[in-house]
Amino acid sequence: xxxxxNKLRLLARVLVVIMxxxxxxxxxxxxxxxxxNPNNQINITLDDKESEKPQNxxxxxxxxxxDPSSQIEDEKAKHNSTEIDExxxxxSYDPKKILTSKGEKVENFIPAESxxxxxxxxxxxxxxxxxEDSTADISIIDSINDRTYPGAIQLANxxxxxxxxxxxxxERKPITISIDLPxxxxxxxxxxxxxxxxxxNSAINSILDTWNTKYSQKYTIPTRVSYSDTMVYSKSQxxxxxxxxxxxxxxxxxxxxxxxxxxxxxxxxxxYKQIFYTVTVDAPNRPSDVFxxxxxFNELALKGVNNDNPPAYVSNVAYGRTIxxxxxxxxxxxxxxxxxxxxxxxxxxxxxxxxxxxxxxxSFTATVLGGGAQEHNKIITKDFSKIRNIIKNNSVYSxxxxxxxxxxxxxxxxxxxxxxxxxxxxxxxxxxxxxxNGKIIxxxxxxxxxxxxxxxxxxxxDKQGNEIVEHKGWSGNNYSRTAHFNTEICLKxxxxxxxxxxxxxxxxxxxxxxxxxxxxxIPLVKExxxxxxxxxxxxxxxxxxxx
Numbered sequence: 007x008x009x010x011x012n013k014l015r016l017l018a019r020v021l022v023v024i025m026x027x028x029x030x031x032x033x034x035x036x037x038x039x040x041x042x043n044p045n046n047q048i049n050i051t052l053d054d055k056e057s058e059k060p061q062n063x064x065x066x067x068x069x070x071x072x073d074p075s076s077q078i079e080d081e082k083a084k085h086n087s088t089e090i091d092e093x094x095x096x097x098s099y100d101p102k103k104i105l106t107s108k109g110e111k112v113e114n115f116i117p118a119e120s121x122x123x124x125x126x127x128x129x130x131x132x133x134x135x136x137x138e139d140s141t142a143d144i145s146i147i148d149s150i151n152d153r154t155y156p157g158a159i160q161l162a163n164x165x166x167x168x169x170x171x172x173x174x175x176x177e178r179k180p181i182t183i184s185i186d187l188p189x190x191x192x193x194x195x196x197x198x199x200x201x202x203x204x205x206x207n208s209a210i211n212s213i214l215d216t217w218n219t220k221y222s223q224k225y226t227i228p229t230r231v232s233y234s235d236t237m238v239y240s241k242s243q244x245x246x247x248x249x250x251x252x253x254x255x256x257x258x259x260x261x262x263x264x265x266x267x268x269x270x271x272x273x274x275x276x277x278y279k280q281i282f283y284t285v286t287v288d289a290p291n292r293p294s295d296v297f298x299x300x301x302x303f304n305e306l307a308l309k310g311v312n313n314d315n316p317p318a319y320v321s322n323v324a325y326g327r328t329i330x331x332x333x334x335x336x337x338x339x340x341x342x343x344x345x346x347x348x349x350x351x352x353x354x355x356x357x358x359x360x361x362x363x364x365x366x367x368x369s370f371t372a373t374v375l376g377g378g379a380q381e382h383n384k385i386i387t388k389d390f391s392k393i394r395n396i397i398k399n400n401s402v403y404s405x406x407x408x409x410x411x412x413x414x415x416x417x418x419x420x421x422x423x424x425x426x427x428x429x430x431x432x433x434x435x436x437x438x439x440x441x442x443n444g445k446i447i448x449x450x451x452x453x454x455x456x457x458x459x460x461x462x463x464x465x466x467x468d469k470q471g472n473e474i475v476e477h478k479g480w481s482g483n484n485y486s487r488t489a490h491f492n493t494e495i496c497l498k499x500x501x502x503x504x505x506x507x508x509x510x511x512x513x514x515x516x517x518x519x520x521x522x523x524x525x526x527x528i529p530l531v532k533e534x535x536x537x538x539x540x541x542x543x544x545x546x547x548x549x550x551x552x553x
Contacts, residue, residue, distance in 0.1 A: 083299035087292070093303040094293040094420050097316050101423060104316065107167045109431025110242040117471040120500065127441045127499025128338055130269035132471075135239075137246050138430045143413045144169060145250035145328070146375075152203040154414045156210075156285045156323050157181045159296060161315040162418065162425050169250055171416075174309050174317065177298025178202075182288040183209060187217050188225040210285055218405050227403055230281040230326075235350070237343055238266060238273040238332075240433040248277055249413075249427065258373040258384055259332045269438030274333040274346045279412060280377075282326040282403035289321065293419040318425050321417040325409030327376030327400070331393055335368035338440035349390055365390075372396055376410025441499030446506065447535040450491040454542045455511040457519070459483045460495055462504040462530075486511075503527045512542045522547050 112134045120129045146154055150170065153160070159174040160166060183206065184195040193216050196209045236247050238261060245252040265271040290296050296319060297306075311317050333346045345361040346368075355361040372393050373384045377400045385392060400407045416425040450456050460480040467473055480495050497504070508523035522538055522545045533552040540546035 079299075086299060086302050087294035087297075090294040090297055090301070090303050090306070091292050093306075094311075094317065097311075097420055098313050099316050101418060101425065102428065104162055104314075105167055105425055106428040107164070107246075107430065109246060109429060110240065110433065112432040112434055115434050116469075118467045118473065119471060120465075120467050122498070123440075125443050125499075126338075127443065128269070129439050129441065129465075129467075129500070131437050131439070132267075132434050133437075134432060135243075135435045136430065136432045137243060138428070139246050139249070140426050140428045141249045142415050142424045142426045143249060143324075144416065144427060145248060145413050146411050151411055154320055154323065154411060155203045155206050156183050156320055156414075157198070157201045157206055157287045157296075158203070158320045159419070160318050160320065160416060161310050162318045162416065163315045166318075166416065166425075167427055167429070172310060172315070174306065174311070176301050176305065176309070179296055179298055181206075181296070183213075184286050184288075185210065185213050185217075186284050186286070187213075187221065188227065189221045190217060193217075193220065222404075227282065229401060231401070232279045232281075233276070235274060235276040235347075238263075238275050239435050240431075242431040243433040244275060246429040246431050248275075249429075255330060255373070259330060259371055261332060261334075267434065267436055269338070269436050270336065272335050272337065272342045272438065274343065276331040276333070276350060278329040278331070278397055280326045280328070280401050281324045281412070282409040284322055284324045286322040287319065289417070289422050290319075290419070293317070296419065317419045318416045319419060320414050321424070323411050323414040325376075326403070326412050327374060327410055328412045329375075329397055330373050332371040333368060334371070335364055337364045337367045338438045339364050340437075340439050352394070376412060377407050441530070442532060443499050444497050444501070444530040444532050444534070446495040446497065446504070447533065448491070448493050448495070448508075449535060449537045450487055451489045451537075451539045452510060452541070452545055453489065454540075454545065455486045455488055456491070456522070456538060457484050457486055457509045457511075459507045460505070462497060462501045464498060465500045465502055497530055499530065501530045504530060506536060508536060508538055508547070510538070510542065510545045520545065523549070525549075 115132050115134070117133070118129065118131045120127065122128070144154075144166075146169070153171050153173045159176075161172040161174065163172065165172050178201045180197050180199045181201045182195060182197050187194055190213070194213055196213055198205050198209045234248065236244070238244060240263060241252050241256065259275070261273055261275075262271060266273055303311075306317070333349070335342055335346075339345070339360065341360060342364055345355070345358075345364040348355050348358075348361055349365060355365075369386065369388050370390050370393050371384065371386045374396060385396065387393065403409055417423065418425055446460060448458050448460075450458075458480070460483065462478050464476045464478055465473060466476070478501075482493065503526075505526045506523060506528070507521065507525075509519045510522050512518060512520050523536060528534075531551050531553050535550045536547065537550070538545060538547045
């Protein structure tokens with residue numbers, strides 16, 4: 007009896023184990039399970055190797071997992087993307103105004119002043135001017151590469167205008183970049199999975215390495231050079247004209263704006279931009295295409311995105327080098343700009359004494375951004391041929407002459423419209439003109455009595471810059487002079503409207519005085535001599551000038 011009971015108990019245990027195994031196998035046939043009896047004597051492992059392989063439908067496409075957590079993640083990502091698209095599409099801003107800078111306002115200034123200086127009369131005139139410029143090409147001057155790399159997401163606001171953009175750092179979706187080096191086709195394109203400054207830079211270098219090894223011997227890179235110049239008056243004027251934050255560049259060029267305003271110096275600035283290649287980012291179809299699945303619009307809002315700071319991305323960056331050349335002179339000559347232009351154009355000025363005099367009082371400074379030179383490499387010289395050599399040499403990309411980011415274009419995420427920076431500023435244009443002192447010589451050798459009358463106006467300015475005109479006359483006017491008479495009348499450089507009248511006594515009752523010379527409003531020159539000779543009835547005269 008006892009033996010029978012023991013057998014029944016053992017059978018019952020076996021049946022229980024078999025039932026448990028069946029239930030577990032049916033419910034979890036695709037999982038690994040370890041079972042143990044109370045005495046840790048029974049270990050059962052179910053291993054379905056096929057469960058590790060992705061399940062495909064009939065067309066070979068992967069079937070989404072039925073895992074509830076995976077479905078939740080997919081729904082969350084979809085919700086985030088939809089919300090980002092709706093919110094960014096819904097941003098309200100005027101793209102023409104959001105990136106508009108009004109620059110400086112000119113209020114009070116003295117319009118004119120004058121002074122004497124070593125035999126010359128100097129006139130300083132100032133006039134309020136305004137300048138407007140719209141550009142999508144933002145020049146890179148200072149070290150902001152980590153904020154202006156291809157694909158970087160920025161806020162379109164005042165800081166972008168001032169070339170110190172605010173960047174949005176967050177989880178990103180992949181982007182595709184391409185470089186326009188000739189012959190590369192597919193090799194010139196690369197996908198960057200997680201765009202950051204370092205990863206994008208690495209991708210660019212990888213493409214360049216491919217170019218250097220496979221294509222550089224077969225293809226020639228076309229030279230793309232742009233040139234612009236202007237006379238310098240203010241920092242805001244230069245920032246507007248050259249599309250850059252000029253404050254940073256001026257550290258290298260050291261332009262003395264105070265001396266320019268006073269009329270003590272004249273400065274021309276020239277910019278040579280040499281583009282080696284351009285890196286472009288494929289435009290996203292939707293704003294959410296650039297953000298990671300876990301990014302919400304609330305996170306973007308916390309990073310500054312709103313109607314006043316809409317998001318934009320760097321759609322392309324030009325790499326090469328920029329050379330800024332400062333031409334500076336202390337000459338007050340009115341033809342300084344023409345002399346500088348002749349020098350830049352490499353014209354022969356050996357026979358032009360005026361231009362040579364201007365350039366003898368000039369110096370030249372060049373600062374180079376990019377290429378084989380170090381950042382802000384600088385040269386100061388009085389020999390412009392050295393500047394020409396800098397411009398001519400290293401003008402094409404090579405591993406030894408790498409490109410430097412010199413400008414970039416930003417595009418609004420909302421609609422892929424290019425973000426145009428609109429600059430407007432006022433400035434004071436200062437012109438300094440020097441007028442040499444001169445003289446008039448009167449020479450009388452005629453056989454008659456003569457009278458001379460010399461008058462002129464002298465111009466000056468009061469403390470408020472108002473013009474003062476004072477009429478002057480020679481102290482010897484209308485005195486009778488017999489031959490031989492010779493005198494010099496010295497005139498200051500501010501003499502204008504010079505009039506000379508010379509009469510001779512004929513002795514005739516009906517024409518006692520006869521006019522020999524009558525010239526009015528003639529300009530001042532270095533030396534002008536009036537000669538008179540002859541007889542009472544046949545007086546002669548001539549006028550000679552030395553400029």
